[in-house]
Amino acid sequence: MSEALVALRAVTKVYRLGEVDVLALAGVDLEVPKGDFAALMGSSGSGKSTLLQLCGLLDRPSSGEVIWDGQEASAFREDHRAELRGKHIGFVFQTFNLVPTLSALLNVEFPLVFQGVPGRRRRVRAKELLTRLGLADRMLHRPDQLSGGQQQRVALARALAADPELMLADEPTGNLDSHAGREIMEIFRWLREEGRTIMMVTHDPEVASFSHRILRMRDGLLEDGA
Numbered sequence: 001m002s003e004a005l006v007a008l009r010a011v012t013k014v015y016r017l018g019e020v021d022v023l024a025l026a027g028v029d030l031e032v033p034k035g036d037f038a039a040l041m042g043s044s045g046s047g048k049s050t051l052l053q054l055c056g057l058l059d060r061p062s063s064g065e066v067i068w069d070g071q072e073a074s075a076f077r078e079d080h081r082a083e084l085r086g087k088h089i090g091f092v093f094q095t096f097n098l099v100p101t102l103s104a105l106l107n108v109e110f111p112l113v114f115q116g117v118p119g120r121r122r123r124v125r126a127k128e129l130l131t132r133l134g135l136a137d138r139m140l141h142r143p144d145q146l147s148g149g150q151q152q153r154v155a156l157a158r159a160l161a162a163d164p165e166l167m168l169a170d171e172p173t174g175n176l177d178s179h180a181g182r183e184i185m186e187i188f189r190w191l192r193e194e195g196r197t198i199m200m201v202t203h204d205p206e207v208a209s210f211s212h213r214i215l216r217m218r219d220g221l222l223e224d225g226a
Contacts, residue, residue: 004067005166005197006032006055011064013050013220024050026220027064032199034165037192039208040201042217048201049170051217055199056089056168057081086115090159090167094174096151098143104130104154105139112161129157133187149180156187167191169200173207185210 013025025047032038032055040048053059054066057073066073068084076084085091098107108126117125130139133153143151152172159167169188173181181204189210192198200211208214216223 003034003070004031005034005036005069006030006199007065007067008051008054008061009065009067011054011061011066013047013054013059014062023220025054025061028220028222030215030222032166032197034197035192035195037188037198037210037212038200039211039214040199040217041203041205041208041214046217047220048217050220052168052170052199052201056091056166057085086111087162088165090162090164092152092155092159092167092169092172094171096143096148096155096175098151098154098158100143103140103142104135104146104150104157107143107154108157108161111158115162125161126157129160130154133157147180148176149183152176152180152184153187156184160191165197167196167198169198171201171203173202173204178206181207 008028008030011025011028012023015022015024028051040051042048050059054061057066057068060074073081099110102110105123105126108129109122112122112125127139130136133156135150135153135157138146138150143154146154167188173184176184185207188198188200192212202208
C-alpha cells in the first residue's frame with residue numbers, strides 16, 4: 001500500500017454542549033494512502049463528519065495525533081494549517097456553499113484570490129475547470145440561475161482551483177436527484193484516476209459503490225474490518 005497522506009492515531013474528539021461532554025470520536029486509528037478513494041458510512045451521529053473535519057485540518061483532536069503527509073499536524077500553528085487547507089485540500093459540501101451574488105466563474109476564482117494568484121491566471125484556471133466540468137455555457141450565471149447538479153459542479157471546480165492533493169466531500173450528492181448525483185460521482189471517479197486522494201461521507205450505498213473502500217463508523221469508532 002502506498003504512503004499515507006493522512007493518518008489518525010488514537011484520535012478522540014469531545015464537544016462541550018452546555019454542561020454535557022459529547023464524545024464524537026472515541027479513539028480512531030486510520031490511514032488514508034495517497035490515491036485512496038474511501039467512503040465513510042454510518043448512522044447520524046456516528047462521527048463521520050467529525051473525522052472528515054479532522055482529516056481536513058478544520059478542527060483539532062481532543063487527544064491523539066493527526067498526521068499530514070508524515071508530519072504531526074495537531075501542533076501546527078493556525079496560519080500553517082490554513083495554508084495547507086488552501087493549497088492542498090479541496091472541500092465539497094452538500095449545500096454547495098457558493099457565494100450567491102457571484103457568477104460561476106467568480107465563485108471558482110474566489111479561493112485563488114486569497115492565495116495571491118494574479119487575476120489573469122485565476123481567470124484562465126477557472127475557465128479551464130468549468131469547461132472541463134461541462135459548464136462552458138454557464139460561466140456567467142449566478143448560483144440561483146443554475147440547477148443543483150450545475151451548482152455542485154461549480155463547487156467541485158472551486159475545490160479543484162488550487163489543484164489539491166486531497167478532496168474531502170461531505171454528502172456531495174445529498175441535495176441532488178439520482179441522475180445529477182451519478183454525474184457528480186463520475187467526476188469523482190476520474191479525479192481518483194488522476195491520482196487524487198478522496199474521502200467522502202455518504203449515507204447512500206450506490207454513491208459509496210463508486211469508492212474503492214468503505215469505512216463504516218459506529219459510536220465514534222471505525223468498525224472492525226473497515
